[in-house]
Amino acid sequence: MTNEMAGDKKGIGKRLILVMGTPLILLITLITYYITVPSANDYVAKINGKKITQSELNKELVSQYGTDALSTLITSKVIELEATKQKVTVSDQEIQAELEDLQKSYGGKEAFEAALESNATTLQNAKDNIKTYLTTTKLIEPTIDITEKELKTYFKENKDTFSQEEQVQASHILVEDEDTAKEVAKKIKNGDDFAELASAYSTDTASASDGGNLNYFGKGVMDESFEKVAFSMKVDKISDPIKTDYGYHIIKVTAKKAGKEATFENSKDDVITALMNEKIDVNYSTWLSSLYEDYDIESTLTSNK
Structure with a gap:
């Protein structure tokens, strides 16, 4: 009943960050597995005795998904290196708190685990994504300025959401x-x-x-x-x-x-969080491109699409 009767829209942004990345995570896992793990056989399937070789599978996976998977891995590695350079860390407690918040947005732990299963992913993958999300947030937040005027304007335009x-x-x-x-x-x-x-x-x-x-x-x-x-x-x-x-x-x-009308003073922290999240979404691509310029990135994989 929880999911049928109540359409909870909280945490949608975080859900998308976690769930939309799931297929690509699976593809990265598959590509890594089939490229690096030798098979006892020289084929991965047979149809009426006709073999599909592991080499053919590797080539098809890389051809279709290799550049996207590599791009995701490069981004994760750059963020990891930048976090180390800036001494930015994410604690287990922070990951757990974010995980619990995410579980609530799905309607509870069991519903969240069902969503993971339906997306063919694991709790550990979710935690890894949360860590990357929190690390990225900590890195980009100091680059964003928010004025008092912007906060008041944002509150005025979105007052009902803070009531x-x-x-x-x-x-x-x-x-x-x-x-x-x-x-x-x-x-x-x-x-x-x-x-x-x-x-x-x-x-x-x-x-x-x-x-x-x-x-x-x-x-x-x-x-x-x-x-x-x-x-x-x-x-x-x-x-x-x-x-x-x-x-x-x-x-x-x-x-x-009890119901309570929002005021700027008692909603300011929530306004800062909401506006910061909005600005992070808008500035993420530009921030990442700028970050790439600080690293010597070489890729030998080319797209065959």
Whole structure:
């Protein structure tokens, strides 16, 4: 339900950085593997006895993807060398914090891992990409100037995005039928742990592994019936079973945030972050081209496209 009912758009930029690079990472891995690892056979496939040789595969991979893969590797190496030169480091704690933020933007750890699997990549690849992303950010930030005037203009033009809408933090247990919902509700009344019941019963797999946690959400995000009950409840209260198009829900409200209009003073840090990220996106290509000029880069691979 988490991904179906709530379309979370937070962290989209970071998602694109991680996910869009995935196919190229796979290609780099394939190219590296087939070029460097000798085969016990002189072929990689047979069709009616007709061989496709490893040499043919290597040639095709390099022909189609070699220059793109090499370009990505060169960029990563230049950034790594520049970080060493400027003594810029990224700690494991920073990577973990960014990873957790990214997982939340997907709707939880399980949903994030499913996204990795669907993109045929690994958690380690995601962490490597996060490290490169954070390193690049630390390198480019000092080259960007932001004036007070720019901050105030940006805030004025995007004020609504910095306002805090009324929000509810809730957990839920989603089941398919009313009988199961009543069974779970009875267990809760008898003192069974809500999170453990969510893990055992909930069909919303994205939240079940986290005790049914849906994090904070505002109005207009969830199913209307679900939302109406959640916003009307007091903190720490648990609802009776609620029917929606997704099944039967038992809701537990864990916290609330009152709506609050944004002011420049209380939003300034967020404005700086948002404007800095926007400027990094705009200036990245120019910054990278300038960085390349400081390094002696030689490539022997030419494109056959």
